[in-house]
Amino acid sequence: MNRREFLQCAAILVSGCSASQLGLALSQEQQVYLATAPDYITTEVNYLSAPQRRIIAAMAEIVIPRTDTPGAIDAGVPKFIELMAADWFTEGERAIFEAGLRDMETRIPAQYGRAFDELPADTRLGIMEDMEAAAADSPWYEFGNVQRDFISDAPFICQVKELTIYGFFTSEAGATQVLRYNAMPMRFDGDIPLDPQDSTWSSDGLI
Amino acid sequence: MIPAEHYDFDAIVVGSGVSGGWAAKELTEKGLKVLVLERGRDITPGPDYLGEHAPAWKVPYQGKRPRQLYEDEYPMGKRVYALSERNRQFWMNEKENPYVVDAKNPFMWIRADVVGGRSLLWGRQTYRWSEQDFRANEQDGHGIPWPVGYQDIAPWYSHVEKFAGINGKAEGLPQLPDSEFQKPMPWMALEQTIHGRLKKKAPDITLTNARVAILTEDLPGRSACHYCGPCHNGCSTGSYFSSHSSTLPAARATGNLTLKADALVERLEHDPVSGRVTRVHVIDTRTRERSAFSARLFFLCASTVGSTQILMQSRSEAFPNGLANSSGVLGHYMMDHTLGMSGMGIFLDNMDSYYYGNRPTGLYIPRFRNVGGQDEDADFVRGYGYQTFTIRTDWTTNFNSKGFGADLKDSLRKPGPWIWGMAGFTECLPFKSNRMYLSNKVDRYGLPQVAFEMKWSDNEVKLRRDAARQADRILKAAGAVFAMPGDSQDLTAEQMSLPGEGIHEMGTARMGDDPSESVLNKWNQAHDVPNLFVTDGSFMTSASCVNPSLTYMAFTARACDYAVKQLASGAV
Numbered sequence: 001m002n003r004r005e006f007l008q009c010a011a012i013l014v015s016g017c018s019a020s021q022l023g024l025a026l027s028q029e030q031q032v033y034l035a036t037a038p039d040y041i042t043t044e045v046n047y048l049s050a051p052q053r054r055i056i057a058a059m060a061e062i063v064i065p066r067t068d069t070p071g072a073i074d075a076g077v078p079k080f081i082e083l084m085a086a087d088w089f090t091e092g093e094r095a096i097f098e099a100g101l102r103d104m105e106t107r108i109p110a111q112y113g114r115a116f117d118e119l120p121a122d123t124r125l126g127i128m129e130d131m132e133a134a135a136a137d138s139p140w141y142e143f144g145n146v147q148r149d150f151i152s153d154a155p156f157i158c159q160v161k162e163l164t165i166y167g168f169f170t171s172e173a174g175a176t177q178v179l180r181y182n183a184m185p186m187r188f189d190g191d192i193p194l195d196p197q198d199s200t201w202s203s204d205g206l207i
Numbered sequence: 208m209i210p211a212e213h214y215d216f217d218a219i220v221v222g223s224g225v226s227g228g229w230a231a232k233e234l235t236e237k238g239l240k241v242l243v244l245e246r247g248r249d250i251t252p253g254p255d256y257l258g259e260h261a262p263a264w265k266v267p268y269q270g271k272r273p274r275q276l277y278e279d280e281y282p283m284g285k286r287v288y289a290l291s292e293r294n295r296q297f298w299m300n301e302k303e304n305p306y307v308v309d310a311k312n313p314f315m316w317i318r319a320d321v322v323g324g325r326s327l328l329w330g331r332q333t334y335r336w337s338e339q340d341f342r343a344n345e346q347d348g349h350g351i352p353w354p355v356g357y358q359d360i361a362p363w364y365s366h367v368e369k370f371a372g373i374n375g376k377a378e379g380l381p382q383l384p385d386s387e388f389q390k391p392m393p394w395m396a397l398e399q400t401i402h403g404r405l406k407k408k409a410p411d412i413t414l415t416n417a418r419v420a421i422l423t424e425d426l427p428g429r430s431a432c433h434y435c436g437p438c439h440n441g442c443s444t445g446s447y448f449s450s451h452s453s454t455l456p457a458a459r460a461t462g463n464l465t466l467k468a469d470a471l472v473e474r475l476e477h478d479p480v481s482g483r484v485t486r487v488h489v490i491d492t493r494t495r496e497r498s499a500f501s502a503r504l505f506f507l508c509a510s511t512v513g514s515t516q517i518l519m520q521s522r523s524e525a526f527p528n529g530l531a532n533s534s535g536v537l538g539h540y541m542m543d544h545t546l547g548m549s550g551m552g553i554f555l556d557n558m559d560s561y562y563y564g565n566r567p568t569g570l571y572i573p574r575f576r577n578v579g580g581q582d583e584d585a586d587f588v589r590g591y592g593y594q595t596f597t598i599r600t601d602w603t604t605n606f607n608s609k610g611f612g613a614d615l616k617d618s619l620r621k622p623g624p625w626i627w628g629m630a631g632f633t634e635c636l637p638f639k640s641n642r643m644y645l646s647n648k649v650d651r652y653g654l655p656q657v658a659f660e661m662k663w664s665d666n667e668v669k670l671r672r673d674a675a676r677q678a679d680r681i682l683k684a685a686g687a688v689f690a691m692p693g694d695s696q697d698l699t700a701e702q703m704s705l706p707g708e709g710i711h712e713m714g715t716a717r718m719g720d721d722p723s724e725s726v727l728n729k730w731n732q733a734h735d736v737p738n739l740f741v742t743d744g745s746f747m748t749s750a751s752c753v754n755p756s757l758t759y760m761a762f763t764a765r766a767c768d769y770a771v772k773q774l775a776s777g778a779v
Binding site: 039040041071141161162165166175182186188193201 | 254257258259260261262263264265266267268269270271272273274275292293392393394395396398399432433434435436557558559560561562563564565566599601602603604605606607608609611612613615616617619620621622
């Protein structure tokens, strides 16, 4: 259930029907067999403006570029970031995200004469490296600080990196073409050769 | 005895989880007409396993948990690793079905809300108790003696293991008797390396397969594991034991089963003249309609807290403090296992080896402290075991690296070092002050909300400290290049897992020989009410350190056998 559906449910909940009737009706309505559901990134969202979408896409592609394998844009990461910022972020996280985007929209053209996404790739990279250097003291970078939902006061650059990397490696392109994906291995072998160039299994959601 | 045709059913089983499913199977196979009542909604195995085999890109937020929703509606459930949008439909909504949480000393009560109960979500770890476990209370004086020993239960362990399907490796240890095993799951190369080092440098430690209710060989109607990984999303091939994959289909096949979902049991009705339970009163959770069903036998298998709650709600003139509670111990002596990470090590061995498939369990280190007698250096009684897990690190463990571009992408896609972690599961002693009770608050059905008072004792704290100390020794012997502490070696009770967080709550209707100190006799039969049996975790007189579900299965099957014989002889 995404935030919109949740809000719809909440609206029905406060409208006065009995919880038991509602519980049944809603739980059936929400039930989706996920393996055959549409991809998450096909969810409709109208949160960012067209210029903002171009900036986010350009930033995501700097984090994970297309090489001989798909990159962030190929994997639908810009849409993922927009969905997560709109539906999953807390208000505080969204405020940081929006302030960061405003900064990209105003500061970069003032300083460089063009929108971020129209700058040469090495200039874009330099800008993001400067942003990372300025954020270097954030706990986001602490070794091993990865077992958590999200760091709520993480700076904008860290938000973009985390959503890009997460969105990429959990996307179909990232999981199947950059990592290795096999939902039905049928057997377990605890000792197969690993070449230094081999990727990990896509293990999201597995224990 | 009243003739059978005067009853709606021969037996009524409350609950359809691990214990209820077994009661349904055993009683129906012995020819009884059985009604199973389950408060959760019914589901169809397979189609209702909504998240089974769903790749991350199909799942809301690509697998990230919706934080506000979980905070509002699953504040305890969100502490459990298994809860996700892939299986949330199995879980009980805590906001709609509240219990009283003491903010200072919270108790974590985790519930499912579907037919099959927590058998769909459990960790599947299955270990026999040993004679030492059954003797612990009488030997160190905590709690009351068990009325049974290992030899009483061993045949019933075999009985349930063959049907449930347990894989593991025979080790011949007195403190952890072997089960009827299917072939064990293979090991990773690093695990073999660690095993070899421990044999030399820590010979008191046994590293063996976790024993789990997952098939490695086909059973009728069920397939060997296909190693997709996350069992708790449901398994349409029936490869792990759940009521849906195993016991309920067997019960249905007899033609003797009636299963009623959305049926919340309000109370049992006791007839003071016959001294028997005569009827069960039920609320339909959808319509709020009330109904009642009669039977000759009643089995409470509604989980420890659920069954105890029903007994407490079943007050009468004969039993003003709750049905079958002439002893006054009902609700007391609550136990749970404490759990947590005792230590983790980083390993650089076998870097050129990898694995194929997702093995849905790890390895196990059985209890090695106070085995066969009190260790001289132990300032605690009882013991603990470790569930261990082996992880090859990937992007999820280093995504917060600095840098951008092709180099970052390339480093994130490749495996890093190995991590071998040790999660200690420690025994909990029975104390009267640890209890559940009915509060003055009511839920949406007008039934009392359950409340808890439970704190870890000094012994549990010392066990956890020792588990952390010993984990450090074992990790070093295993060859970890870096041993990261889990629990502190001087941790306090406040730093431990919450009471209930082990999801092994047990003991609130304990069994014993003395009716003034226990609710149940050695057959799980209420001392006070001969046609009432309780076979979920509430019967437990002590906790051992091993996961309890296999023991619930064995005692349930044994109680069913006894109850049917009593019924045949006219004694019940």
